[in-house]
Amino acid sequence: MHPWHGRSGAMILAADRILLQPGDPEPVELVNADSRHPLVIVCEHAGRAVPAALAGLGLRPADMDKHVAYDIGAASVARKLAAAFGAPLVMQRYSRLVIDCNRPDDARDLIPEVSDGITVPGNCGLGPQDRCRRIAEIFLPYREALDRILDAAPRRIAIAIHSFTPVLAGISRPWDIGFLFRKDVATSHALARALSRRRPDLQVGMNQPYAIDDMSDWFVPQHGERRNLPHSLIEIRNDHLLTEEGCDRWAGLLAACLGELIEDHLS
């Protein structure tokens, strides 16, 4: 394996596993791995696993059921979309509290000590070696798997499926769904138009509930923009995704919109 030079300047060798042990899940789950479908689906915040060696990060188990640990419902919506299209899906199994796979390696909150008011004892005062192991064993396999999937066939669009909490730091977020983008304005706007035609009652946010930037995002700058591949990061408010029926409804809606986009613009 080649050494990897992160944006932080750290050189990381990922040849040996030190953090992940037998019994820990593999970081990456691939669905429809051999598919040559032009759509690629990614879900960086799908999972809430914690390597056994990190002893639950010192959190109460109930904290791992909250949005701070993972994107509630996102994995279910992503799986349903992958099934609807027969498209490849790349998912991260480890919690974003272990390492956030939608961040550059020098992001301050790559391995957060505090997230939405919850202190993460297992992340406090980490040394460079501890950070490097999480990058090497969880973050890099994910990025490399996604690069391999994107390289494996002519891809025409990539979407990331996320969910957001209805209230953050005491502020309510009214949007039902947000489409996030920076340079590729067209893809997100086409999806938003297709959605609003079907469901004019929904409140659709463009670059809501937050905006993309190089310091806090990885998928849009590094996979979408760098490859000049049409893309959108889709954020669904997580109170819509608390049941399988809710996930079904939203996956169905998004599948219809994506199908229209692929048919009209990308085929």
Ligand SMILES: [Zn+2]
């Ligand atoms: Zn997310």
